[in-house]
Amino acid sequence: MTHSIELGLLVGAVVLLTAILAVRFTSRVGIPALLAYLAIGLALQALIRFDDAQLARNVGLTALALILAEGGLTTRWDDVRQYVPAGLALATVGVLVSTAGTAAAVHVVFGGSWRLDLLVGAILAPTDAAAVFSLLRRVRLPRRLAGVLEVESGLNDAPAVLLVTLLSESTDRAPLALVGLIGYELVVGAGIGLLIARLTALQLRRLALPASGLYPLAVLATAVACYALATLAQASGFLAIYVGALVLGNARLPHRPATRGFAEGVAWLAQITVFVILGLLVTPSGLPREIVPALIIGAALLLLARPASVVASIGTLRVIAAVWRTLPLRRSNTQPRFADKPRRRTVPIDLLDLREQAFVSWAGLRGAVPIVLATIPVTQRVPASDRILALVFVLVVIYTIVQGPTLPAAARLLRVVAPSEPTDLDVEAAPLEEMDADVLQLRIPEGSRLHGVEVFELRLPRGAAVTLVVRDGQSFVPTPETQLRRGDSLLIVTTARARAETERRLRAVSRRGKLAAWYGDRGT
Structure with a gap:
């Protein structure tokens, strides 16, 4: 017992260094790093016994919050502002359509209750922010396409967490009350993140802290405070931390490069931690039987549900754009063609063409988010929740291997690569x-x-x-x-x-x- 702390620190340091070396190896051979982290967790089961689903859930949600904070801090608002409608549509309409489409496939495979089918669909609906941000570093995409994927991955966690939590609860809610609850959580969460971040940015511009390393700590602590306060207010903490980090990352604060570097390091640590813990949590003996169902359900998600969600989202935006054009109070465009400033769009919605929609459909990467969400029904003691966790684990591993390495080729095939983009x-x-x-x-x-x-x-x-x-x-x-x-x-x-x-x-x-x-x- 005397050296238990030192032994724990040694094991943690070795695991972290191994994971860092794995990043180097996987980046060279084109394999997503999350597979290496999960393999490390599975290998550690020979030394460590871990079956605390509640702890895994808490660590996972915290890690996702930190990953979203890094995404918000490194996103330039000028690059994504005009693509927010498309990203928001994918994060709301897209999540609902993807949930329904995947649930239909689960119902065909398992034939269980629709509640469990919808639960699996909601777990698999969101894209993974860490995986998408990694994609944007590897494949140089047009500004519009990168902006849509970035906004979607930052916003779709919040609706998915709400759906999974509500479907995991045993109490039934009236549809109107359910809509009101979701609206409250999203609106209040975004408001808390916006308010706290603006106030903090105002104060940090006036303060002169004695050391440059304190600024990254202050910024990240503010983002975490947004998450915590929103959660305490029964609102969406994920939306709060992403909006708050987005505001802080675009404010003219001192030592912004150091802040971005610090946030990136914290996000890497969060990714490693959550994947290793998830690898420790699953039972390897229960994974082989889920391979065939995972292949079928994953194919339905990748080839049917995800494309349908993208088409439905863009279709919704087209309807909104058509309605906008009929409004009598819309701003007219009288700027001359060769004015110094670019003309404003009459309809402030940037739509994706068919090639871009196809790439967005294929680029709906899954990673830690679905596996973490699969721990929620386990902690709520939902029937068959252990099998849901094993199914989601196998599906994420298989389709990460399928999708991840093919994305650069898919971008070239669909001609959406933009090598001349600064x-x-x-x-x-x-x-x-x-x-x-x-x-x-x-x-x-x-x-x-x-x-x-x-x-x-x-x-x-x-x-x-x-x-x-x-x-x-x-x-x-x-x-x-x-x-x-x-x-x-x-x-x-x-x-x-x-x-x-x-x-x-x-x-x-x-x-x-x-x-x-x-x-x-x-x-x-």
Whole structure:
């Protein structure tokens, strides 16, 4: 007993280091890291006996909250704001349609009660935020597609948790009361996150903390406080922490790069912890019999329920857009074609085309979220809940292997890859924050109209400049007459105020060439 604490610390350190090394290995061979974490948990069953479903549920929900906090802190509002309607539709209408479609498949396979079927459907409905954020780091997607997936993964946990919790309860509620409860939890949760984050951001801008490391702690503590207060108020803690983190991540706070790095490290630790614990919780002997049902139900989810949910969500937005056009008080568009600022859309809804809908359907990645949600009926002692947990575990493992490695190929097949999209580049050693500046990197792909354009012909806005070009492995500082070529990588420094206009101009020139403005392409 004397060395029990030290032994526990040693085991924890070894598990963490093994998981970190597993990330390196899985990233090189293209296997999702969550499979390695689950394997570590299963292997530890030979040394550790763990069957506390309540503890696994609490740890899992806390880990999901931290992962959502990291997602909110690293999301740029300017990049996703116009895609919020599509993401919100997928997180609400999409979750409901996916739940119903999957429940129908479960009913065909098992033939049980519809309540249990809907429970399984609700557990499998949400996409996994960590998996989606990892996808966005590996596959360079168009801004619209990345924004929709990002918003959906950040928002759909809250409705799914509500559905799973309500379906796990033994008490029956009237439909009207149920709708009112869900509305209360979502609205109040979002309001709490917005209010607390705004107040904290205001105070942090005025305070001068004695150490830079205190700012990341303050930001993350505020996000966790949003989750806790919303939960205590019987509202959606997941929505509160995501909205709060989104507000804090886009506020002009000191030491933002350090805050993002700290939040990313915490999210990695949360992922490792929850997957290892879930691997410890499941019973390996009960997994083989769930392989065939998992294959059937997963195929229905992947090929029927998920595409139907995407189509239904976009269809709902089309109806909303059509209704919006009939409103007599909508804002008219009188801006001239070649105005300095881009024209506002008459209908503020950005819809996905068929290729993008197909990719969103295939990119509905499942991960820790369904497995964590499957622990809720176990703690509520729902009949057959142990089998539900085993089924969900097997399904997530199988379809992570199927979906994860195929996403880059699917993006290329559907022609939704955007290699010329400028992306963030973190430079920690430079005082960019004090200069109110951002650094972007851009690679000129095959077929881009940037090929042959001279630097001065980019006509970047005031406050932006191409500072470095890497060509054939050699870097040099360009002159205004330097002609860009396909395969070049550019380093662009821009003020924060000019960033959005810089990105729009680069997109426009990449599509239409140096005369993009003459053709009316504003890069939106």
